[in-house]
Amino acid sequence: MKKLFEINADYQPESFEFTKASQKKAADIIALYPKGRQQSAVMPLLDLAQRQMGEEGAKAEPPHGGWIPRAAMDHIGDMLGMPHIKVYEVATFYSMYNLAPVGKHLVQICTTTPCWLCGSDEIVQASKKHLGIGMGETTKDGKFTLVEVECLGACVNAPMVQINDDYYEDLTSESMKELLGTLAEDMKPTIGSQKGRKASMALSGPTTLEKQAKKAGVA
Numbered sequence: 001m002k003k004l005f006e007i008n009a010d011y012q013p014e015s016f017e018f019t020k021a022s023q024k025k026a027a028d029i030i031a032l033y034p035k036g037r038q039q040s041a042v043m044p045l046l047d048l049a050q051r052q053m054g055e056e057g058a059k060a061e062p063p064h065g066g067w068i069p070r071a072a073m074d075h076i077g078d079m080l081g082m083p084h085i086k087v088y089e090v091a092t093f094y095s096m097y098n099l100a101p102v103g104k105h106l107v108q109i110c111t112t113t114p115c116w117l118c119g120s121d122e123i124v125q126a127s128k129k130h131l132g133i134g135m136g137e138t139t140k141d142g143k144f145t146l147v148e149v150e151c152l153g154a155c156v157n158a159p160m161v162q163i164n165d166d167y168y169e170d171l172t173s174e175s176m177k178e179l180l181g182t183l184a185e186d187m188k189p190t191i192g193s194q195k196g197r198k199a200s201m202a203l204s205g206p207t208t209l210e211k212q213a214k215k216a217g218v219a
């Protein structure tokens with residue numbers, strides 16, 4: 001989906017500061033890079049800003065999820081001695097950065113071929129109906145934003161969605177609705193396969209390396 005980036009939108013705050021805890025993390029991140037290469041820290045600093053916004057947003061009323069205001073990008077550019085436009089170029093390129101407010105739970109539904117073949121259309125329909133919103137929209141209570149994404153690398157357990165940092169796999173319309181219901185109650189659903197499969201092994205259990213799987217406690 002096309003990424004929203006409106007630098008003069010009403011929701012853009014005037015300023016952005018890292019908290020004390022984030023400042024310490026930022027200093028540690030920047031120190032990882034060789035002298036003169038500190039600008040390479042731009043990506044983890046953008047992620048740090050997004051996570052800070054998400055932590056603050058989880059306590060707000062209505063809540064919101066992690067996103068990166070333009071003021072945060074400008075602040076990061078100033079910290080790293082980079083032109084602001086260079087920071088915008090990075091932030092607008094990668095889909096993991098949200099450049100407009102999102103719901104507390106950002107529901108990214110994979111609809112690429114393997115997930116589509118395994119029923120992602122039903123997951124999309126069930127999610128839209130359950131939440132009463134369309135793709136790219138946020139529920140009125142600020143809890144959920146729905147977006148469609150390309151392959152998230154978990155095709156073997158398709159269909160799947162990513163919600164914030166977690167993957168939920170082997171979904172059906174029913175398990176998707178349950179998942180959204182659990183999150184709406186501010187409870188933590190089981191991450192990974194919703195059919196109880198361990199990692200990507202067969203649903204019936206290991207078919208090879210059985211002894212090793214037993215020893216590792218996954219069978």
Ligand code: FES
Pocket residue numbers: 110111112113114115116150151152153154155156158160
């Ligand atoms: S196609 Fe959905 S995770 Fe790869």
